[in-house]
Amino acid sequence: MAAQGDGQAWAFERAAELLVSSRYTIGMTGAGVSVESGIPPFRGPGGLWTRDGEPPLDAYQRFLADPKGYWEQRLDAPNEIVQALMRAQPNAGHYAMVALEQLGMLRCLITQNIDNLHRAAGHQQVAEIHGNAQRLRCIQCRQRFPLAAIPISRDALPPRCPECAGIIKSDTVHFGEPIPPDVLEVCFREARQADCMLVAGTSAFVYPAASFPQMVKEQGGALIEVNLYETPLTPLADCSLRGPFAEILPAVVERVRAKLIA
Numbered sequence: 001m002a003a004q005g006d007g008q009a010w011a012f013e014r015a016a017e018l019l020v021s022s023r024y025t026i027g028m029t030g031a032g033v034s035v036e037s038g039i040p041p042f043r044g045p046g047g048l049w050t051r052d053g054e055p056p057l058d059a060y061q062r063f064l065a066d067p068k069g070y071w072e073q074r075l076d077a078p079n080e081i082v083q084a085l086m087r088a089q090p091n092a093g094h095y096a097m098v099a100l101e102q103l104g105m106l107r108c109l110i111t112q113n114i115d116n117l118h119r120a121a122g123h124q125q126v127a128e129i130h131g132n133a134q135r136l137r138c139i140q141c142r143q144r145f146p147l148a149a150i151p152i153s154r155d156a157l158p159p160r161c162p163e164c165a166g167i168i169k170s171d172t173v174h175f176g177e178p179i180p181p182d183v184l185e186v187c188f189r190e191a192r193q194a195d196c197m198l199v200a201g202t203s204a205f206v207y208p209a210a211s212f213p214q215m216v217k218e219q220g221g222a223l224i225e226v227n228l229y230e231t232p233l234t235p236l237a238d239c240s241l242r243g244p245f246a247e248i249l250p251a252v253v254e255r256v257r258a259k260l261i262a
């Protein structure tokens with residue numbers, strides 16, 4: 001496999017060892033994981049925001065000021081990212097993460113991605129800090145609904161929550177919008193009890209994501225990093241696996257399985 005030079009053999013061995021020996025491992029993924037499923041990133045080279053400019057920093061306040069206008073815009077102009085999200089399929093890395101969960105070696109997965117691909121692959125415990133584009137959320141009672149569950153009619157915008165009649169928006173977290181407290185609570189609770197963390201496809205420089213690997217390290221836990229490039233997390237990592245998520249993760253699972261049999 002191209003991703004594994006001889007120099008990486010040690011890192012794979014170490015990663016498998018940490019996963020097998022840790023008491024409570026959590027994961028975190030970011031844009032790099034989705035890029036391998038054909039979803040364009042927001043930031044960085046080739047990023048949608050790099051090309052088109054960042055969305056307004058007060059996008060959430062604009063939504064609150066004019067929810068009807070937000071929905072009209074959403075219905076009129078399905079944007080590039082939405083179309084890419086609809087087409088995207090989980091890659092081998094997403095499935096390898098599911099395998100780790102099924103082996104009991106990944107208790108919770110925090111993701112910054114909104115594409116639903118971890119769930120589509122079959123992952124059970126997922127905390128989506130930036131929401132999920134396949135879901136809608138009531139801004140009042142915070143209940144989430146699958147897209148198809150809320151009828152959207154141009155004559156009655158914005159759509160209303162069937163439970164509390166609150167205004168419905170996309171579950172994705174907009175600029176200016178607080179991370180939903182229920183999700184944030186899960187993330188901090190999981191990070192507090194973790195003694196190992198597997199971070200893939202993110203440099204985790206955006207808060208709150210940046211807090212979690214930091215917490216795990218401060219508690220004396222181990223950090224496994226999977227990324228194409230060095231990141232600000234690399235110096236903190238107990239082992240760094242360089243290469244594509246879709247190649248590295250299946251190789252890690254293979255070694256974990258070999259250790260379990262041995």
Ligand SMILES: [Zn+2]
Pocket residue numbers: 138139140141142143161162163164165166
């Ligand atoms: Zn509601």
